[in-house]
Amino acid sequence: MGDTSTDEQTKAAGTRRILLAGPRSFCAGVERAIEIVERALRSHPGPIYVRKQIVHNISVVEDFTRRGVIFVEELDEVPNGSTVVFSAHGVSPAVREDAARRQLDVIDGTCPLVTKVHAKARRFAARGDTVVLIGHGGHEEVEGTLGEAPESIVLVETLEDVQNLEIPDPERASYLTQTTLAVDDTAEFIGALRQRFPLLHEPSSEDICYATTNRQHALGAIVDESELVLVVGSTNSSNSVRLVELSRRQGTPAYLIDSSKDIQPEWLDGVTTIGLTAGASAPPALVDEVVGALRELGPVSVEEREISRETTHFELPAAVRDLPDRAQ
Known part of the structure; x- marks a missing residue:
């Protein structure tokens, strides 16, 4: 948690139960996008550019920025001939055409x-x-x-x-x-x-991804028992924001946090059961960090409530799968 006064810490202290929603944190599409940037960093000699945020999480973006990845809003910020990764969220055909015209070395991180x-x-x-x-x-x-x-x-x-x-x-x-x-x-x-429009044609399968659905169902399984829900995720993460909305619709106060530093002591005053989850682009380590911060305020018991096990895996694109690793 951020800097707090002694009085605030006293109010926030206490014995608590944490209900961990599962599944939570990274999905297969996010893992794939992050691994694409990791491999590009290891195999490409020049700077790696990423159009937009590779995934919607400030922690992930800040980590890659520290390691030399350059995030840009549009391709006109990328020098001709450079390597650029498209984010997990996809791009329009016009962006692809622009990249080809600029002779950019494109690695596509779009979620399948x-x-x-x-x-x-x-x-x-x-x-x-x-x-x-x-x-x-x-x-x-x-x-x-x-x-x-x-x-x-x-x-x-x-x-x-x-x-x-x-x-x-x-x-x-x-x-x-x-x-x-x-x-x-x-x-x-x-x-x-x-x-x-009664004759509306529908897609043969749902477009909402399995990870978004699973995280909503997992939170739904614990929200009624929780007095407070904390959702680890960034404000531009659509699926994370939806989790906060779901909890509030069910009548349970909920807050979106990027890390444990965002937790406000007044949220915890009188709260003994906390539901904890994370959006599909939030690193699992951030959830562990939140649990650790709550432990500093008093005894904590943690209950894992996993409603399903995710086994989905997406292959990496050949553009990075078959490249030599310069670090080896």
Whole structure:
């Protein structure tokens, strides 16, 4: 925790039970993206550039920055011919074309589940559909998906957007979703879309990724027992923010923290049971750090509540898988 007065520490002290939601922390797509940058660092002689944040976590970004990785907002900040990694959230075709024009050595860190959504967007648009994308404007994943067929895809962010939506041919409409949305909210959006457009075509499989769904279900299994929920994750992490919202909707106070330093003593006053989880882009070590900080305030018992075991693994792209390791 951050600097606190003696009075605040006294109020925050006490014996507590921590309920650890499982699964939590890194998902397969995040692990893959981080490993891509790790291997690029070891195998490329020049500086490694990353467009946007490789994953939405400040701790991960700061660690790579200390090790020489250069994060940029757009490709015009990358010198021609340099090595650039695309983040896990994906990019639009226009970005790929720009990279090719600039002769950049591209390593694609896009999560394979995001790549699937992009492929669906192209397929639905090619068959003449208006594609309704449920998501958050400005998020990199949404920008990348919109860029796959900008003339055919329309973004809806609120239920009011759905009510005001006009589609040229209601018989030729389909929908897609951002992969990191709240499951319950998305179901409500889909229901509203079906009411307005009964012939709406749906994707053959869900777009919300397994990790987002699992982390929401895992938190749901402990939230009613918890007096307070702490979610480790950064503010720009969509799936982390959704976890905070889920807890609050269930009536349990919840806070998003980047690390134990963000915990405020007044949150803990009178609290004996804390639910603890982490978004899919938050390192597991940060969860351990939070448990350690709570132990400093008094005796702590930790209960692991794992509702499922994740075994998903994504292959690395050949661009880094087959490169020699300069560190060896």
